[in-house]
Amino acid sequence: MSALNLVEQSKRSAAFAAVDKHVGPSVRVLGVGSGSTVVYAAERLAELKQQNKLHPDLLCVPTSFQSKQLIVDSGLRACDLDDLPELDPSAPGSFASIDVTIDGADEVDSELNAIKGGGGAHLREKLVAAASRRLVLVADYRKNSDVLGEKWTQGVPVEVSPLAWRTIKRQLERLGPRSRAQGAVPTDAAAVAAFELAHPVASLRQAVRKAGPVVTDNGNFILDVCMGKIYDPPAVELLLKMVPGVIEVGIFSAMAAEAWFGNEDGSIACRIPRSEMKKQD
Numbered sequence: 001m002s003a004l005n006l007v008e009q010s011k012r013s014a015a016f017a018a019v020d021k022h023v024g025p026s027v028r029v030l031g032v033g034s035g036s037t038v039v040y041a042a043e044r045l046a047e048l049k050q051q052n053k054l055h056p057d058l059l060c061v062p063t064s065f066q067s068k069q070l071i072v073d074s075g076l077r078a079c080d081l082d083d084l085p086e087l088d089p090s091a092p093g094s095f096a097s098i099d100v101t102i103d104g105a106d107e108v109d110s111e112l113n114a115i116k117g118g119g120g121a122h123l124r125e126k127l128v129a130a131a132s133r134r135l136v137l138v139a140d141y142r143k144n145s146d147v148l149g150e151k152w153t154q155g156v157p158v159e160v161s162p163l164a165w166r167t168i169k170r171q172l173e174r175l176g177p178r179s180r181a182q183g184a185v186p187t188d189a190a191a192v193a194a195f196e197l198a199h200p201v202a203s204l205r206q207a208v209r210k211a212g213p214v215v216t217d218n219g220n221f222i223l224d225v226c227m228g229k230i231y232d233p234p235a236v237e238l239l240l241k242m243v244p245g246v247i248e249v250g251i252f253s254a255m256a257a258e259a260w261f262g263n264e265d266g267s268i269a270c271r272i273p274r275s276e277m278k279k280q281d
């Protein structure tokens, strides 16, 4: 099998396995992620729908324009996040009105912190993930990592306001130890040790087959911020998010409950956060 086919096959097997495990007739509201791996999840959902194995009134919450098309093309019903009924506020976890969300990832570390937004969809993806009782990631073996930034070296996708993208870029690039020492941003010890590079480099993501920048589904720009390995994803997420004009950061810290990977040898691995594994030992 060629390398390309191997990657596609591993995406497909991970997506099929995750859907089979998590999307049965009891799931009433499903979040549908974005990207090339989720295409296979949608393929499996369409099959299950044909076989009457899904809830008859299943609602699917999209995370992007692409995701909505996948839902509609699979014969499923799309529903906006804000159209979901408000749950009993006194019930535990009541904010989570989505039963489960299946989404892709660009890189996943041992605690299931993830980098997302390679396709520019991370703002809506994070909104949907935060409203989900369970976030399940699906990916091929190239995304399976110990530390974020080890395999995904294109930078953390950061959605920013087009109004002042140059100013935001400069501020993001000042998030090195020197600017922290000057008091430009918090000098919190965890944040200082959070990433590898003293001077992050942010680049405006350029469109392909259109002159100029990528414009997200929300009308914003994307800065890809290279900062080497990310040793403390929650601290870095917070640090980036504090820069005025940053709309959403493509670091998803401690949001995923499970990650399914298609391996090179054709097998499938399901991972939970390493700290959870230790508790189960």
Ligand SMILES: O=C[C@H](O)[C@H](O)[C@H](O)COP(=O)(O)O
Residues within 6 Å of the ligand: 033, 034, 035, 036, 037, 038, 103, 104, 105, 106, 116, 117, 118, 119, 120, 121, 122, 125
């Ligand atoms: O913005 C895009 C999303 O975060 C995707 O889920 C992520 O980039 C992974 O995409 P793919 O499955 O194509 O590798």
